[in-house]
Amino acid sequence: MKARVTVTLKNGVLDPQGKAIEGSLGSxxxxxxxxxxxxxxxxxxxxxxxxxxxxxxxxxxxxKLLANTVIENYAIELL
Amino acid sequence: MKARVTVTLKNGVLDPQGKAIEGSLGSxxxxxxxxxxxxxxxxxxxxxxxxxxxxxxxxxxxxKLLANTVIENYAIELL
Incomplete structure (x- = not known):
């Protein structure tokens, strides 16, 4: 069986990578x-x-491994 | 408005990062x-x-930026 795990930064956690992408899209x-x-x-x-x-x-x-739960949320979806 | 873009490797493209995670989960x-x-x-x-x-x-x-369409697929979801 297959599953998809999505790991995202919690609200309020700085995301410099996201900011860089935002800047590049602007340029x-x-x-x-x-x-x-x-x-x-x-x-x-x-x-x-x-x-x-x-x-x-x-x-x-x-x-244990996939997410750093201090700063990240995860969502599990069974496919 | 919000959108979510998911970028995944195409089938057949080697994914050493995924392999490493698989190994770690095993250990x-x-x-x-x-x-x-x-x-x-x-x-x-x-x-x-x-x-x-x-x-x-x-x-x-x-x-133009988010995906390398030679080796990656993307899916767009409007939220």
């Missing part, structure tokens, strides 16, 4: 960009198990 | 992980405009 002539924030996405392929168990496993992976 | 004791691929997500805040125009603008941003 490329794109008007009206008010903000950009960058995050990460992980597409994980797991051996088959029930959805509850998969979600619990992926939550543990996020807490 | 942490997570069984049954068959594959991990990492991508990027951009949350973009735009001044209000109609959905068609927004989608066209973001598509241009992806082609």
């Amino acid at each position: 490329l002539g794109f008007d009206g960009v008010e903000g950009v924030r960058q995050g990460k996405v992980f597409d994980i392929e797991l051996t088959d198990r029930d959805a509850e168990a998969a979600k619990a496993d992926i939550e543990a992976m996020c807490e | 942490l004791g997570f069984d049954g992980v068959e594959g991990v691929r990492q991508g990027k997500v951009f949350d973009i805040e735009l001044t209000d405009r109609d959905a068609e125009a927004a989608k066209a603008d973001i598509e241009a941003m992806c082609e």
